[in-house]
Each structure stands twice: as structure tokens, then as C-alpha cells.
Amino acid sequence: MYQRITGVLIIGIGIFFSSSVFAAKGNSIQIKGSDTMVNLGQAWAEGYMQKNPEAFVAVTGGGSGTGIAALISGTCDIAEVSREMKKKEIDLAKSKGVMPKEYTVAMDGLAVVVHPKNSVSRLTVDELADIFTGKIKNWKEIGGVEGEIVLLSREVNSGTHVYFKEHVLRKGDASRTNEFAESALLMSSSQAIADEISQNENAIGYYGMGYISRNQKVLAVAKDKSSPYQVPTIEDVKSGSYYIARPLFMYTNGEPGGTVKDFLDFIFTPEGQEIVKKVDFVPIK
Amino acid sequence: MTTRKVKEFLIESAIYVSGLTSIAVVVLIFIFLAKEGFSLFKTEFALDFLFGKKWYPISEPPMFGILPLIMGSFFVTIGATIISVPIGVASAVYIAEIAPQRVKEILKTGVEILAAIPSVVLGFIGMVTLVPWIRNTFHLPTGLTALAGAIMLALMAMPTIVSIAEDALNAVPRRYKEAALALGATPWQAIWRVVLRAASPGIVAAIMLGIGRVVGETMVVMMITGNAASMPKSIFRPVRTLTATIAAEMGEAVQGSDHYFALFAIGIILFLITFVINLSADFALHRRRI
Secondary structure, eight states: OHHHHHHHHHHHHHHHHTTOOOOOOTTEEEEEEOSTTHHHHHHHHHHHHHHOTTOEEEEEOSOHHHHHHHHHHTSOSEEEESSOOOHHHHHHHHHTTOOEEEEEEEEEEEEEEEOTTOSOOEEEHHHHHHHHTTSOOBGGGGTSOSOBOEEEEEOTTOHHHHHHIIIIISTTOTTOOOOOOTTOEEESSHHHHHHHHHHOTTEEEEEEGGGOOTTSEEOEEESSTTSOOBOOOHHHHHHTOSSSEEEEEEEEESSOOHHHHHHHHHHTSHHHHHHHHHTTOBOOO | OHHHHHHHHHHHHHHHHHHHHHHHHHHHHHHHHHHHHGGGGGSTTHHHHHHOOOEETTSSSOEEOOHHHHHHHHHHHHHHHHHHHHHHHHHHHIIIIISOHHHHHHHHHHHHHHHHSOHHHHHHHIIIIIHHHHHHHHTOSOSOSHHHHHHHHHHHHHHHHHHHHHHHHHTSOHHHHHHHHHTTOOHHHIIIIIIHHHHHHHHHHHHHHHHHHHHHOOHHHHHHSBOOOSOOOSTTSOBOOHHHHHHHHTTTSOTTSHHHHHHHHHHHHHHHHHHHHHHHHHHHHHHHHO
């Protein structure tokens, strides 16, 4: 009787532990991370696979944090990350024998978007911070028509969320402790924000330039009242004059070799950087 | 003779193992949950976990207050229960007691099909139809509210409630109803005062299992309740549920971090909630047999 029960438990435990997934080896590359960069990574993967038919590159999203977690646990070869890796994450990686190596692969401007019918068309970073921390609650406080502002943010696993918090809500000052208002809706993807913006006149949200379409109005943003108001354009993001622009990174575990190295080299070729433009990001070269 | 015995023994053991599998899995899951989740209570966040009103898991220092999440799950569940129970029970009564045979077959198939719709599909339909409708009808800033989640979840709970309640109604001996009718009760009086009363333990069980389904549902609420971790003031406000929090943040949480443990601790809370609900369903059913 007891032997049978032990047998069952052993089988169960066996199934339980054998489920860990390991990164694929050989010619295939696993890329994981930022949702902002998923389309970019996919475009690179397709371009690369066209030139190297024997290679296989798989790209999945989930958020920058997800990518870093996967790199640390060894379930991906390249992590796509739309913010810098935190010191805490680097320490954790090193404690598990993973040496993250950083590559800046492209630039991205964050667009602040509202419904096309919204009468507000420009905001300063201070106003944005007050809106997203919940100090400004009604559109009429910033020159719009009466209506409660609906805040749309990304989930906490998103690099875009973290970047927006650090550079807009806290204005790049790490000693500040501003947080997103509790009432902010946390959407699971940039596309979900785009969809809600396009049907809700009271909503305001933010996402990478790649998601801008005719169904949303992009707000002009200024660093302060005396600075020029700008919408994100390729030139302004590249020159650094647009305030909410950020580099996009890829991380590998140590010095990469084989297919991973070959793939990263491809990204920095003129052809690879041309792909960046095609998916509406800003090339670094 | 011996081969027959061996065969018999092998088949018996195979069935025995299958029978134990689900218990073993539950035990393993609980051990795993407990191991990971209780680690949170060794940290300084223990006290704030159940009663804290702020959920900022990735801030420095992080805040792991799940009260808004519990309230979010509570609002959605109560809403879904209020909607699905009367409709579900009424539908079960109609199918079991009133409907002609043909209609009965069609309705039963319909309920089964409703149960078979994947939750992500329901969530998507809710997002493009129900959410804008709620915003316009109630003049709300946004339609991504607890109400949207409650309505869609009511649709998911309904098949469970209908089919189990219908079984309970069918199990009521025919003679109860016949006796009531013979005493001069109208058909409705017979159903309301006799059949429903006699089937009530089974119906309570049906309701509890339906609620259990609602509490545990994730995809729909993640898509249409807005996921704002603030204390909900009404059903017309966005909420964030326990399940959606785990699903949205599990991918990000680095194994072994406080955030990771906090999500497992939420898992324990959810497990306890559904455990209590299922247990009370079992109690309700058991009462009938005594």
C-alpha cells in the first residue's frame, strides 16, 4: 500500500521537475523580452532567416522583465529590453553565473496619445507627470473639455512602464518616489492601449512610436514651458531633442558565439538598420 | 490462470494509480504553493500583505498590499453571482420541469456549447462590444470596469450552474411533484414550493461551483476589467483581480525575488478561497444524503 503511494508521488515529482525548459542549441536562437521590440525582433529574425535559411530565430514578447528573467534562468539566448538593466537584476544574474552583455540596437521615441477628438494637443513633462500620478484628474484643468481623465499604462513587466515612470513621472531623478496613480488602468499590450485610445475620448496613454496610427492623436511634448513642443520624429529622437526617447537594448549571456553572434552582426549592418526604419523605430547609425 | 491474475492485478493497479493521480497533484501543488508563498511571510512585507491598500510590486521599496486585489475579485464575483444565479437557476428549472422534450435537447446543447467557448474569445467579444456599450450607456469615463467583467463571467458561470442545478432537479423523485399536484397545487406552486425546496442542496452546490469558476477565471478579467489596483468604490470602476495580477506579473517576477513570493502568496489566498467554496458546495450536497 505505502509502496504504491510512494510510487505515485515519485512519478508526480518526476513530471514536476522535468518540465523546465532549456534554451535551444545549434542553429536556433531564442529571443524573448520587450513587447515594444517584438515586431522589431521579428523583422530582424525574418531578414536574417532569409539570408541564412538553415538558421531558426524565434521571437516572443512578454515584457522586458520577462526577457531578463528568461536570460537569467537560461531559457533564452537574447533578451530584448527597452530599458537599462537594473543593478539589482545584474547582481542577481551574476550570482547565477550569467554575465549580461549589453548592445544598443535601436532608438525609440515614446508617443503620448489621446483620442483624435480630444482638444488638448500639447503638454509639458510636468503636466504629464501630474496627469499620470493622478494630481490632474480632469481634462478641463489643462485646457480640454470637461471629462475625467482615464489613464492607460502598460503592465509592470513592461520596460515602457518603467521608462515612463523614471523619466516622466520622476523626471529622471532617482530620489523622487512618484508612482502611477492607483486608478491607472494597466493594459496588457501596447496594442490594447491603442485600441482603447481610439474608442475613448477621455483616455490618455503612451507607447513606442511604432504603434502610432491614424486612430490616435499624438501630443506634442515639451521638457518645460520654455522649451519647444515636439511630436516624436525620427530626426528628433536621433538628435536627442525629443524628451521621451530611449535606447533599445539586447542582452546576451557573456560574449556570444556562433549563430547568436552572426545574428547580432546582422543587426548592425546597414540592411539590419534599414529594417529598424521599416518598423517605425529609429536606427542608431 | 496465472496470466489472468497478472492481468487483473495490472489493470487494478493502473486504475488505482489513475484514481490517486488527482489527489497527488493537488497535494503537490499545495506543497509547492506553500513552499514558495510562505517565504513572503518571512520578509518585512508580511503584515502589509493582507491589509495593505497599495500594490506597487516593482517600486523601491515595493508595496505588496493585496486588499484592493481581494476587493477587485470580490466585486467581480458578487456581480457575476447576482447576474448568473437567478438566470441560471431559472433556466435549469425550465429545462428540467417545463420545457418539452425537443426544446430541452436544444437548450441543453446550447448550454454545453456556451461552456465550450474559450475564455479568451469571450474576453475579446466583451472588449469590442460590451466595454464600449457600458461606457456609453452609463456615461462612464471608461467601460473597462468590474461590471464588464461580472457580465462576461456570469456567462461563464451559467453553464456550470445550469447543468448541475438541472441534475439536482431531475434527482427529485417524481412522486413529490405528483403529490403536490394531486393536493391541488398549480404547476408553478409545485415547482416553487416542492421541487425547488427538495433540490435545494444540489442547487446550492451548483451555485457554489459556479462561483468557484468565477473566482478562478483569469483571461476575461485581465482583458476587460481595466486592471487598476485601486480600492474599488463601485462596480462601475476599473478593478484588478487576484488572478489577473498573477497572470500579468508572473512572467516578469525573477525567481526568488520578493515579488515572486508575493505572487505565490496570492496563489495561496486564491487556493484557500476556492477550497472553501468547493468545501461548502460539498457540505451542501452532503446534507441531502443524511
